[in-house]
Amino acid sequence: MSDEQPIFPEELTWERPDSSRIPFMVYTDEELHKKELERFFYRNHWNYVGLEAEIPNAGDFKRTVVGERSVIMVRDDDGSINVIENVCAHRGMRFCRARHGNRPDFVCPYHQWSYSRKGDLQGVPFRRGVKRDGKVEGGMPKDFKPADHNLTKLKVATRGGVVFASFDHDVESLEDYIGPKILAYFDRIFDGRELTILGYNRQRIPGNWKLMQENIKDPYHPGLLHTWFVTFGLWRADNKSEMKIDDHGRHAAMISTRGAAGKAGEVTDVSSFKDGMTLHDPRLVDIVPEDWWNGPTAVMTTIFPNVILQQQVNSVSTRHIQPRGHGEFDFVWTHFGFADDSADMTRRRLRQANLFGPAGFVSADDGEVIEFSQESFDSNPSHRTLVELGGREVGDTDHMVTETLIRGMYRYWRKVMEV
C-alpha cells in the first residue's frame, strides 16, 4: 500500500489486473452493495427461493427474499408455482407477515386490496365509490384498471424440485444459467426424486454475503479450520478431489471422495489421525454410501449469487444466502431427505445434521471466521485479501490446494460490476 492510499478509499482499486487480490472495499461499500443487488439479484440472474416440497398443496406459500426484496412463493391451483413480490400495489405495504401457510388469496390488511395466487389484483374496496342519497361519493378514477395494478410477478423456473425466481423476465433459461458442467452436479442430487423437508436452521452472520460464497469455494480451509473433520478421520488432504467451475466463473462444485472404491468401511472409520482420538458415540458419523452419489462422498455446489447445495456424506441441504446491507446476511438452511428414504436413513441424515448449521461441529466456525474477516474489512477498507493458492489463474483442478474458485467468482464479479 502506498502512502497516498487513504484508509477509506473513494474508488475501488485492484492491485493486479486479475482477481487474485481482492480489495477489502468490495465487502464494505454500501454503494457497491446496491450495485450488486441491481446486477446480481434483480437483473440477469436466477435466485434460489425454495423447494417445491415446502409448498406441496394448492394455496401453500412461503415468504422469502430475492436479494433484499420480500417475495412470496405460492402453489397455484394447477400445481404450478408463482413467485410474487410482497409489496401491495396500493400504498406499498409489505402485507404478508406469516412466514408460511395456506391461503385462498392474499389480502393486504391496510385497505383490503386482494390478490389471487398469481398476484392479480382482484378486489379494491369502494372502487366505485359509496352511494348516498342517490349520489356516488369518491371511488377510483373512471380509467382505473385493476389489471394495471397487479403485484410484481417474478419469472419462475423449477428443476428437480428446486425453485428459482428472477425479477428479470428476459433472463436466460435456468439450464443455460447454471451451465452444463455444474448442472450435472445439480441433477445428481435433484434428479426428480420426491423430496421431504426435515426442517430449518437460521443464522444471522455479521459479514458480507459474498464471504459465504467464498467459504464454499475454498477447499483450503476445511482440513485446517474444521479440525473436527480431521480429528475423526473424515477429511484428509490427500482425499481425491476436484474443483469445477462454470464458463463464467460464477458457479462451482467442490467434489471430494474419501477412501477407495469398494472400501466403504474406510468411509465410516472413526478412528482419529490425531492422538488415536475416537468418538464416544460413533453414530455421529454413521455413514452409509448411497447409490446416487456415483462416487464422490461430498459435493458442495455454489450457485451464484444466493444458494449453496450441500451433500456431505448422508447430509443434504440447501443454504440460502439473504443479504442485509453490505455487512450482514441471513443464512437459512433447509435440510431435506428423499421420499423413499428408510427410517434408518432419515435418522442418519438427522444425526449427521449435527455437523452442520449454526451450532454444527464443522460449520459454526465458518460463521465465526466470516464475522472476524468483516471486522478487519470495515476498519481498513484500503487493504486487500490474497487468493493466490494454486496460482493466479482460473480453471478446474484435480486437487484441493487451490483458491481458483474464489478467483473465478471475482473475475466474474469484476466483469459484471465493470470495476
Place this chain on the structure above:
Amino acid sequence: MEFRDYYALSQLYTEYALAIDSGNWDDWPEFFIDECIYRLQPRENYERGFPLATLAFESKAMLKDRVYGVRETLFHDPYYQRHVVSAPAVRKWQKDRIESEANYAVFRTKLSEPSIVYNVGRYIDVVVRTSEGLKFASRECIYDTEMIPNSIIYPI
C-alpha cells in the same frame, strides 16, 4: 408430590444452569443418564413437526463428544453465557419419573462487549431418579430465537 421432591427438581434446574454457565463443560453430560436425549430445536421445526434440530444428541456419550468439540475443535469467539431459568412446572409425576418444563433465557457476553439476549425458549424435560439423584432422561430446548446470532457453541 412432596416439597422435598419439588426442591430436588428445582435444585436440578438451578445446578444445571450454573454448571453450563461456569465454563466447566465436563460437568454438562453428568446431568444426564447414559441413554438420554438432548435437543436444541427452533420452535418453528417443533411446532410444524419437522424433525430437524440445531443439535440432537442421543446418548451421554454424544454429549461428551460435543464437549470435546467445544473445547478442542470448534474455533469460536470466546464468550460468557448466563442462563435465567423459571421455576419448573411439573406436568406429570410418578415415583421415579417426572415430566416438567420451564422457560429460559440465555444472555451472551463477548469480551468487552455488552450483554445480548442470545437464546430464549422453553425446556421440555423428562427427569428420572437414579442412585446419584435426579438426572435428565430427556431435555429439549425449544427456542424462540430462531435467527441465531451467528453461532451457538456452548450447551444451552
